[in-house]
Amino acid sequence: MAYSEKVIEHYTNPRNVGTLNKDSKSVGTGLVGAPECGDVMRLQIEVDDNNVITDAKFKTFGCGSAIASSSLATEWLKGKTIDEALTIDNMDIVEELALPPVKIHCSVLAEDAIKSAINDYRVKNGLEPFELAKSHH
């Protein structure tokens, strides 16, 4: 299967690879997927007092599309408010990276990672987690 140019670009030069201090109150961490499924994404956001995401980092175990999806997600998250970040839909990622149908689950995982990171941040700061209503499977 041939990968799109954008997937290859993100895969070759992944943005925002790294680790934020998961114990910091201003950091939210989302760890989704499972090793047995062949994909694990860890996405982290750092949020300031105005609910703006000032930094985002990821590490991903998975195929090229999974790595590209999470790299793109971190790029999109930076500078967004939490509310804006919640509007990122997996289909936006599919479109941007031109993912084929068999790789759509990679984008779903990225969306799950974003929401999971946001909820981790909210819970740490005494807020109710958002309901992760959308079930993709």
Next chain:
Amino acid sequence: MELPIYLDNNATTPLDPRVLEAMLPYFTNKFGNAASRNHAFGWVAEEGVDYAREQVAKLIGCTEKEIIFTSGATEADNLGIKGVFEMYQEKGNHIITATTEHKAVLDTCKHLEKLGANVTYLKVKEDGLIDLQELEAAMTEKTILVTIMYGNNEIGVVQPIKEIAAIAHKFGALFMSDATQAVGKIPVNVIEDGIDLMAFSAHKMYGPKGVGVLYVRRKNPRVKVTAQMDGGGHERGMRSGTLNVPGIVGLGKACELCRLEMDEEAKRLSALRDKLENALTQLEESYVNGNTQHRLPHVANISFKYVEGEGLMMAMKDLAVSSGSACTSASLEPSYVLKSLGLSDDLAHSSIRFGLGRFTTEEEVDYAIENTKKAVNHLRDLSPLWEMFKEGVDLSKIEWAEH
């Protein structure tokens, strides 16, 4: 050195130029139908086929009359297993095979189960070999066929063929082997090995695609299979259909070259394979899959823990290899062969198969080593699992949100 480098010789091999040369006249002026008995065009084609039959027979130690040409190993597997099941149904309906067989065997057995066959799928040990005691315990008076592959296509382990044949024969069953990966790579002799039926194909040994063989023993015992393709009664009535003369001529030549060059080639390839394996297992948390004593000379299957195979292959972009990870379906099922060895799913997802071949050079292997090391390190820098492992987190204790 040209890029990309082909290291997937268990999937298929390039055609040897000497094979192509032998085939070419049979596409043009020697185009006759080998079954045309009444003119020179037919005779010339038939001569080509007869000669090829001798070349094939010589490689595996049988007689020419025991060679049935097919379209490939998949057809040969189908013909052998289905043909025996139909021919010997009065004797019994029990077939024994193993979980690590090729799909051409497994799916044929599944098909026969719907038609009343009782199939035992033997598990393999951690090293990929079957347990002979388990085989013996599975044998019954209804067992008509034991079919176990010679060398495995994913991990290269070579089964104890002689011992398996002896057990099958002790209980009056026939022994068949899918020897697609072994013939032409290591010495295979159907008499010494006690094989009654054997499937293999040309394109795994530097011959053309679209041609294969089912060996069917004619003496001690005389084995018969029911034809699965009806028509003009070619191949002693066991496989009708106009013979693929250029393909068969190419297969013959490929067999001859393997017979003459196999010993040296195997030595050269196992040295290169060892070099590759030794270099890559110097990487932390990398493991060779399958038995390292009883195996084919040209294949190495290595798991690089904490990186995913498909993502890794993308970083090894100048290397044509294959992965045990199949991140292409909703089920994300990794290799069933690796899972049969008891590998956990994550380790199976992390595996790469390197298949060396006749045209692989040492320079290419050196390049492959460097390229793979770089790719593994790059992917580990990106891997949250690697980071957690390095921090001493026990990954098996984490409750993963399965998706």
